[in-house]
Amino acid sequence: MAQVGAWVGAVITAPLRGFARLLDVPLRVWQRLAGQNGMAAFFLLPNMAIFGIFVLFPLGLNIAYSLTSGGALFLADRNFAGLGQYQRLLTCADYTNLLSCQEDQFWTALGNTALFVVVQVTALIVLATATALILNRELRARSFWRAVFFFPVLLSPVVVGLIWRWILDRNGVLNAGLVAVGLDPVNWLLDRNFAFAAAVGVTIWAHLGFFALILLAGLQAIPRDLYEAAEMDGTRPARVFWRITLPLLMPNMLVVIVLALIRAVQVFDEAFVLTGGGPGTATLFLTQYIYEVGFASLLKNPGLAAAASILMGGVLVVLTLLQLALGRRNERKAKLK
Amino acid sequence: MTKHTMVLALAASLMASTALAGDVRMMWYSDGVEGEVMKDLVARFKAENPGINLILDEVAYKVVQEQLQIQLEAGQGPDIARVTNIKTLAPHWLDLTPHLADPAYWRTNFGAHADWMRVDGSDAITGFMTQLTLTGGFANATLFEQAGVALPGKGATWDDWVNASAEVAKSQGTAAAFAIDRSGHRMTGPNVSYGANYIGADGKPAPVDAGTKAFAEKLVGWVAGGQMLKDTWVAASGSTYRAAADDFINAQIPFYYSGSWQIANLSTKIGDGFDWVATGSPCGTAGCSGLAGGAALVAVKYTANPTEVAKVMEFFAREEIVKEFSERTLFLPAHAGVAAKGGLNWQTADKNVGAALDVFVAASADILPAAAALPAWKWASPVYGALVNRISQVMAGELKLDEAFAKIDSDIAEQVAAAK
Numbered sequence: 001m002a003q004v005g006a007w008v009g010a011v012i013t014a015p016l017r018g019f020a021r022l023l024d025v026p027l028r029v030w031q032r033l034a035g036q037n038g039m040a041a042f043f044l045l046p047n048m049a050i051f052g053i054f055v056l057f058p059l060g061l062n063i064a065y066s067l068t069s070g071g072a073l074f075l076a077d078r079n080f081a082g083l084g085q086y087q088r089l090l091t092c093a094d095y096t097n098l099l100s101c102q103e104d105q106f107w108t109a110l111g112n113t114a115l116f117v118v119v120q121v122t123a124l125i126v127l128a129t130a131t132a133l134i135l136n137r138e139l140r141a142r143s144f145w146r147a148v149f150f151f152p153v154l155l156s157p158v159v160v161g162l163i164w165r166w167i168l169d170r171n172g173v174l175n176a177g178l179v180a181v182g183l184d185p186v187n188w189l190l191d192r193n194f195a196f197a198a199a200v201g202v203t204i205w206a207h208l209g210f211f212a213l214i215l216l217a218g219l220q221a222i223p224r225d226l227y228e229a230a231e232m233d234g235t236r237p238a239r240v241f242w243r244i245t246l247p248l249l250m251p252n253m254l255v256v257i258v259l260a261l262i263r264a265v266q267v268f269d270e271a272f273v274l275t276g277g278g279p280g281t282a283t284l285f286l287t288q289y290i291y292e293v294g295f296a297s298l299l300k301n302p303g304l305a306a307a308a309s310i311l312m313g314g315v316l317v318v319l320t321l322l323q324l325a326l327g328r329r330n331e332r333k334a335k336l337k
Numbered sequence: 338m339t340k341h342t343m344v345l346a347l348a349a350s351l352m353a354s355t356a357l358a359g360d361v362r363m364m365w366y367s368d369g370v371e372g373e374v375m376k377d378l379v380a381r382f383k384a385e386n387p388g389i390n391l392i393l394d395e396v397a398y399k400v401v402q403e404q405l406q407i408q409l410e411a412g413q414g415p416d417i418a419r420v421t422n423i424k425t426l427a428p429h430w431l432d433l434t435p436h437l438a439d440p441a442y443w444r445t446n447f448g449a450h451a452d453w454m455r456v457d458g459s460d461a462i463t464g465f466m467t468q469l470t471l472t473g474g475f476a477n478a479t480l481f482e483q484a485g486v487a488l489p490g491k492g493a494t495w496d497d498w499v500n501a502s503a504e505v506a507k508s509q510g511t512a513a514a515f516a517i518d519r520s521g522h523r524m525t526g527p528n529v530s531y532g533a534n535y536i537g538a539d540g541k542p543a544p545v546d547a548g549t550k551a552f553a554e555k556l557v558g559w560v561a562g563g564q565m566l567k568d569t570w571v572a573a574s575g576s577t578y579r580a581a582a583d584d585f586i587n588a589q590i591p592f593y594y595s596g597s598w599q600i601a602n603l604s605t606k607i608g609d610g611f612d613w614v615a616t617g618s619p620c621g622t623a624g625c626s627g628l629a630g631g632a633a634l635v636a637v638k639y640t641a642n643p644t645e646v647a648k649v650m651e652f653f654a655r656e657e658i659v660k661e662f663s664e665r666t667l668f669l670p671a672h673a674g675v676a677a678k679g680g681l682n683w684q685t686a687d688k689n690v691g692a693a694l695d696v697f698v699a700a701s702a703d704i705l706p707a708a709a710a711l712p713a714w715k716w717a718s719p720v721y722g723a724l725v726n727r728i729s730q731v732m733a734g735e736l737k738l739d740e741a742f743a744k745i746d747s748d749i750a751e752q753v754a755a756a757k
Binding site for chain 2: 069070071074088099102104105170187189192275276277278279282283288289292296297298301303
């Protein structure tokens with residue numbers, strides 16, 4: 001039997017061995033010429049090529065567009081404008097009065113996005129942590145509850161936006177319920193604060209399961225004996241959370257924070273379908289501004305849209321680097337202890 | 338599998354994925370039932386022209402608005418497209434003149450709107466209007482009757498209509514008295530009726546004038562006063578288009594200002610739910626103007642098969658085809674011969690439709706020169722966009738009217754400068 005197994009294995013791997021033999025000689029020659037570091041670069045090349053084509057090249061193209069002006073969409077047909085588009089986005093006569101800014105709606109979108117990031121990411125992380133802690137306990141039908149929290153993640157963002165729109169609309173399900181119990185209907189999405197809160201709430205509902213899952217994986221990796229030792233010492237639950245759970249959850253938490261921040265800065269689809277950026281510009285976020293300027297407007301301005309997206313990308317890079325730096329500092333602290 | 342069969346299979350799979358000589362792709366969107374009518378006509382064209390493979394690509398209106406321009410700028414896209422942003426994209430249209438059997442037929446029957454779809458100063462034949470549209474109002478006659486309020490007659494002003502509709506709304510408990518689609522285009526007829534003229538002496542956009550200010554002030558007041566349905570304009574930002582047709586269809590508003598292209602939509606969806614009538618455009622201080630427009634079927638200059646494209650265009654521009662298309666889609670024809678002969682047999686059992694179409698035909702005589710000039714004016718789009726963007730900010734309480742007017746001027750100026 002073992003002989004048959006070895007024979008089958010040999011047959012299956014034969015093409016691979018043949019291929020490896022074929023590459024052996026040229027690779028040895030290349031290693032002699034390039035050295036060990038050169039070989040590392042050689043093996044990284046396919047990945048870097050994909051990264052270059054699909055990330056670096058479009059990024060370069062975007063930067064090039066941001067330095068041009070005109071109505072033409074082809075780069076070759078556009079006029080070089082230097083930093084003119086950035087200047088247009090960032091110029092205000094009086095920075096305390098948004099209306100004095102050349103592109104006041106860019107600043108409005110920037111302010112809305114900043115507020116959204118702070119509120120949504122904070123609430124999302126608190127709720128995702130609480131959800132993960134609950135789902136980590138010995139609950140009845142635990143798998144069912146995990147599925148319930150994860151289910152919205154499977155929905156398309158447009159579907160999420162539409163579901164909640166049908167609930168919160170003037171003629172929506174919520175108002176039908178209010179009328180049924182004898183109350184007056186409310187035009188929820190025309191209230192600036194409620195519309196903003198709805199955008200925050202709906203995006204949390206849609207992504208909570210994903211982040212809770214990452215944190216749950218982290219919680220399950222924490223050794224049980226630490227909790228048993230704390231229990232024997234009579235440590236209070238809050239202290240256990242702050243001294244054991246949270247520090248050991250930090251690597252996962254860091255991933256969650258970085259991903260949540262990036263997603264929050266890029267908020268678009270669910271919010272756009274739900275509120276359309278309204279009422280007024282109360283939920284106009286940066287990505288929608290870029291979409292409006294670059295694509296939706298009848299007279300499109302790709303240069304301005306590209307400049308706004310480069311600025312947004314810059315903010316994301318800064319935030320990510322900051323998070324990574326904080327993570328490294330925490331790691332170093334933990335090692336010193 | 339023999340080598341021969343493999344080559345054949347490979348060839349077949351390549352044929353399935355690439356366009357062949359003789360293929361003509363037509364990008365088509367529908368507001369109402371015209372997609373179904375078009376499918377029927379395409380089948381007839383194919384039977385008549387077996388050598389030309391006409392492919393009808395039905396897409397959403399948003400695709401035409403947002404993606405077609407990008408395709409065209411890249412020198413790609415369909416061979417023929419149905420568009421409403423006709424003038425802005427005019428540099429991409431094909432001059433069909435050398436490919437047409439009888440260019441004189443086109444100039445005679447479609448010449449009145451030829452400037453709408455070609456660059457300034459050109460005499461090219463690039464396509465034809467599939468229908469003419471005119472902005473105007475619709476009233477829910479049943480709600481007016483139930484409320485005991487008489488429908489305002491010819492010459493009634495915007496104030497008359499809003500006041501009468503507000504009475505109906507109060508009596509019948511509707512969500513609001515009226516709504517106008519969230520669109521700068523839709524706001525323009527009323528602006529012109531109050532004396533607005535968007536075109537400056539140099540052909541560029543003029544600063545916001547007293548006419549636009551007068552109607553904008555009224556509109557904002559009607560939203561603040563609850564007469565105009567707030568959702569349509571306020572529950573969105575930027576230049577996003579929002580129609581209020583569903584609110585009219587669901588009897589949530591007794592009066593709705595949109596345009597003639599809604600007739601088939603209202604007829605299909607309202608059915609015998611209630612009686613409705615077209616009202617034409619309410620009057621302002623300068624007149625009772627709507628804004629003409631429509632959709633054009635245009636040939637794209639990047640086509641590899643201009644001769645076949647011309648054959649397709651000639652088929653759909655035939656007098657009998659235009660007549661049939663108009664009768665079945667309930668669109669106003671843009672063909673001079675069809676319009677002059679009259680006698681269109683509108684194919685509907687809905688008694689509201691024929692009367693509504695007659696009202697729009699009559700209202701076309703009320704279009705003021707300042708409105709008539711706009712479809713062929715290349716800067717109309719930035720003006721429409723800026724109007725809807727800033728006026729809805731005023732309605733949402735984010736700007737004062739004076740600030741909005743200043744912003745409209747600067748937005749337009751920046752867009753004009755950026756487009757150079």
